[in-house]
Amino acid sequence: MRPMQKIFAIALVLLLAATVYGLVQTAQPVHAPGSRNAAGTSGAPAVDQTPILTAFKLAKMPRSEEEKPFAEQALETADKDMDVAYAAAKRELEEHPAPLSAEAKQIRARLNQAEDALAADEERVERLTAEEAKANGARKDDLHNQLVLAQANQQDHQDEVDDAKEDLARAGGDSSSRIEAMTQEHEASSKVIDSLKDSLKAAGGADFEQTGLIQRFSGWWALHQKQLLLWQARQQAESAAAAFAASHKALEAPSEAAPGIKAASSTAPVADGPATANAGEPAKSGEEGSADLVQTVRQRASLKKTLSTLDQRIDNQKQLADNYSNWIVVVAARQRAVLRGMLVGLTIILSIALFALYFATLMDKVVGRLNMDRRQIQSLHTVAHVTVRLVAFLLILLVIIGPPGQLGTFLGLAGAGLTVALKDFIVGFIGWFVLMGKNGIRLGDWVEINGVTGEVVEIGPFHTVLLETGNWTDSGHPTGRRVTFTNSFAIEGHYFNFSTSGQWLWDELQLVLPAAQDPYPVVREIQKKVSEATKEGAKQAELEWRRATRSREMSSFSVDPAISVKPVVGGVEVAVRYITRANERYRLRAQLYQFAVEMLGGKRVPASVD
16 A cells, blocks of 8 residues: 555544544433523513514424424413513503603693594584484575584594694604504514414424435534524523513512501591591591502502513513423434434545545455456556546445435436536546557557657546657657647547557668679578567567457468568668567667678678579
């Protein structure tokens, strides 16, 4: 295994160990969080809709079947608390209307004057209507005209009353309008809450069973956000309960400090006459004492109602806090289960990566022991690695996005778009299989692709790399340039392979003999030398060519050296054409030239012709 592969494998093992530790930790049961007492708040508005809005928001969020009772209970308790709050706010407005400003007092006076005038107009219209019905002749016409004038005055005064009411409402002095607006707001809110309650009872819980790692993370994040909102709602409920309790205690203190009020209310005289006065205080008349007593009784009754309302709201807020606490436990357990599922998915991904890494190494060892050609072994190595990586990638992708389901259409459209966008890469990948086939190319082959000739030094799934050499019939030394081609040329274009499995090629030896010298003894010696030097190679090349072509026309094909003799200026040119391996042609050519030079120089005497 290579050093980089070892480092990668060690990193995967460490990640896998951390994931397993996370699985062990998330397997432990979750415990309910302890209660926290929140500090009270003061100065809250008359009708604080925070509890119902929070419960409404939580109920609208996706929920499991286990969370459904908590959502229904939260809505029910918050709705009940809002009923109590609105009732208390309306009673407060009725018993303690807001003090009128100078502007509001003027508007109130104008309103009273307009209402008195309107009442007089209504009485006059009613009277004239009755008299007109009984009258005859000219009297009836006169009454009709008076009635029309009275109705016009009535309409004018009605407009004045409406305008004064609107001005008074804007100035904050119309308690009845505020009570009516508050009532309408409460009714609208109750209708929305009732509708949501019905939908909660009819609908089932949301399905959080997601198999893909992405879906699981999305579900975990949604549960995390819900848990934060639940903690905030619980804190608000506890704070509200503490604030109501403080208000209850503050209102209850004066009542405990003055216990004589209740006794006075029960022993006070109800008839006219002088009331019993405290020592040192002047005596009051019976009418004044009765008024004070009535006022005291009303204040005490109002105080009792306020304390009862606060008790109800304290109970409601405590119920909400307890409900949210239990709901948090359920959400935390669900979040823990989803997190465990994410860790399981991550464990599977790391296991697949480790298995692919070691399986590829095992395949390298198995393929390396095969008794095959070097180029075939290299091709098997490449195919094995690409296959293992592709399978591992598909399995990991399946774990990440989950099995195909409702995403089928989306994946189909995405696949079509990627096919168009990645056309060259897809065709190149398919071309790689063509190049790996029977009529493809191998490492070390001499090929020509798109006019570039060179030796194949790399064949990848998408690219083929040549070491440029130029025309093989020339000197053939590499130019040093690496030329890369996309494998699409195997499908969309064409390529030339000048190599068989042994890299055989035709080479040529040329000599010029003097005109005075008999060329035939030299030709026979050279032919004999070439035949001896290329005998074994020529037989092997012929066998490989026949095996590669499997054609009957190869029966007339000869690999024996061919010699041609032609006259040239100053002598006779002898050309010997023979078969040799590509990597041996320079050595063999040098050996044959040395033999020819020695023979022409007299060191080797050619045999004479008998």
